Amino acid sequence: MKFLCVECDQQMAFGERQLPGDGTLAATFKCPKCGRVVAMLTNPMETQLVSSLGVEIGGRTVPAQPFEMIDTMTPPPGPSWSTDAQERLGRVPNFVRGMVKKIYADYAKERRITESTPAGMDTARAELGLEGM
Numbered sequence: 001m002k003f004l005c006v007e008c009d010q011q012m013a014f015g016e017r018q019l020p021g022d023g024t025l026a027a028t029f030k031c032p033k034c035g036r037v038v039a040m041l042t043n044p045m046e047t048q049l050v051s052s053l054g055v056e057i058g059g060r061t062v063p064a065q066p067f068e069m070i071d072t073m074t075p076p077p078g079p080s081w082s083t084d085a086q087e088r089l090g091r092v093p094n095f096v097r098g099m100v101k102k103i104y105a106d107y108a109k110e111r112r113i114t115e116s117t118p119a120g121m122d123t124a125r126a127e128l129g130l131e132g133m
């Protein structure tokens, strides 16, 4: 993560960072040329995200935050996945796989389907209008 001073086209230097302890994170960056200062403030969720991505701010990794918030968001276990369905899911690009899996899992749960299969995924896809997933 870098900040650029648009006017000077200079990379801003890291100024200071504060971790108030409530999960928020504040950091300032200063343009070495014109002295302009920008501040970045993240809320606890964003701080968590930045931490879990291992992004370094000011040359040091943000200390990991407790994962309680994430845990409470974990949905109850959904349907099991047949080997075929797992293989198919494995072909879904990484960054959307969780979302796609959740869509199919929610679909299956609503219909009390206990196992996701490629056939079931086809049905869900057609019904939900998710062509291409």
Ligand SMILES: [Zn+2]
Binding pocket: 005, 006, 007, 008, 009, 010, 031, 032, 033, 034, 035, 036
């Ligand atoms: Zn500047």
